[in-house]
Amino acid sequence: MTVLQPVRKTPHFADTQIEMAHGAGGIASRRLVEGLIGSYLSNPILQTFADAATISVNGSNVATTADGFVVKPLRFPGGSIGELAVNGTLNDLAVSAAKPIALMATLILEAGLPTSTLESEVEAMAIAARKAGVCIVGGDTKVVEHGKADGMYVSTFGIGLVDGRVRIDAASIQPGDRILLSGPIGAHGITILLARGELDLQADLVSDTRPVWPFVSALMDRCASGVRWMRDPTRGGVATSLNELVRGTAYGVALYEDCVPMHDAVRGACELLGLDPLHIANEGQFLAVVAAEHADAALAAVRGVAGGEEAILIGEVRAEPKQRVIGINGYGGTRVIDMLVGDPLPRIC
């Protein structure tokens, strides 16, 4: 009989309790995932901490991803939890250069949830999946007591086939590579913040939730060999994604701050609330690092897809300062752009 040895490594997680910051996608989330969860479940695939895990099946590279959706309110301008669950899962596959094959979804429902609400979310999932050309092939339903699940939570699993023409690897970035952003940032996070109704603010703004596969696909068709890395900057925003990119490399990123596009309503809300738009969540954008000589073609490819017209090059990989993201403004002022710390909270004055 084999005696199983404990798999536990020493966890590097000293926090005594879980707090909201651990779910905000910033430094605390990283510490939880890598320090505690990663220390027990450690394996070479998990250790990449990528958006999707790529496993080899009979010579084909298959990308798999799982995601959980706990958004409140369930419906918000521009989308709802059902649509978000489908697009969010597909986008994790897309930025791993994987064409989606199928999705699964688990619905955790709260007793007392109106059937009509559930029905409209299932319909939203169906529409989003149909638009993206994938099927939701299975899942599970569970019901919990009233007051335990904000109406409903959705947990998803997605599977896709990795495009063999592209090698997504943060370690492959080189000084001079350009950073491509698919469109204006912050719309989702600010829309949700305002939709909660806790702030006395209103704005003409909708979530940017959408599948990014059409853009990624066009990008790969045009210049597959020039694409080095991709990420959808969801929780923690563009700042956190770029910091995650550089921390495993010997290089840094310079961001041309005046070039980063955002709607006036996002900018205004961030100015008012003291938030950095670079930390605000997006649900329909992606970042790509492309080789300098492919940058113009990459930009043209993304701009050529409907909805990608506002794509722009927002920065470049630099040799210095190492493992940091630096913002440079129009008059040469610089600042460090760090990962999100805690949950974005409004400031007072």
Add this chain to the structure above:
Amino acid sequence: MKYVDEFRDAGIISGVAREIARTAKPSRLYRIMEVCGGHTHSIYRHGLRDVLPANIELVHGPGCPVCVLPTGRVDDGLAIAARENVILTCFGDMMRVPGTKGTPLELKARGADIRMVYSPLDALRIAASNPEKHVCFFAIGFETTAPSTALTILRAQELGVNNFSVFCNHVTIVPAMRAILDSPDMRIDGFVGPGHVSSITGCRPYEFIARDYGKPVVVSGFEPLDILESILLILRQLDAGEARVENQYKRIVPWEGNPPALMALARVFELRPYFEWRGLGFISQSALSIKPDFAGFDAEKLFNVPGVRVTDPRGAQCGEVLKGVLKPPQCKLFGTECNPEHPVGALMVSSEGACAAYYRYAMHASAVEA
């Protein structure tokens, strides 16, 4: 965006920066204190140090309300939150400020009902919709936020709300500036003066600084261009051997202040004989308490708060940083034990805290300088 883009225009900013470089005498060092945490934040956020000559040293001032709140007061506020049937409300800035037994966020995660509000009126609304609970507002801030607290108390009285109170920690900026001016290690040549505070108080309260201490004060806005223009105006005064109070932030600050707001303050608040400031110690007549007429809304009278004085954590040099004697990275705990995720002192927590601003935006500069 109007009132923002004009004040961040790269061409105009570069022009003012060149004018500053022309005006500053290379032979001397200029030490200019930006009084407000909002100024500090903006200076780092917009990389203004990169466009200033090396002989202009910017020194952070005491104008960050969260930073100057001593740990004992945080503990007192959290003791109220720990009571049965109490909802404690506070501004977002307070949520990560450490008390002895943790931050408001940590207490909330353990089950205390602590809610973030954007205005004290939101706290009053929470009281109206939770009649079975008592709702206490943890009030902090200088003259900028004190009028909204005063108006909320007046409104609560008008509506006859009897389940609402305020834990008052409002402070006033002038005594803190005077304490810094009287400090033996003071080496400040001029002040980038408070912006939003002055929209309430006006510019007259700073006249003693020019008159008695011979230091220029330029009341300043918070955009990059505001701050650079204010620095230029200070340099010009120093160059001409003058010391006056000037108002750079005319679009917001009337010279005489905001009389209705000042009247609301006078109606609801009175000066405390003394109040403890983190790092600066006890300063006489530097804080507001709620007048006896409104005792029913005064959390300090309703609840028996511990009122214990807690010494600052060992090794933390928040006081020296607040007085401008030390730069954040010169503190022994900076970036190691004390960082934005695990702040030891409040200067690392608030978005306006000098240490947080430095950590967040300028760590590359310190690496280069070191």
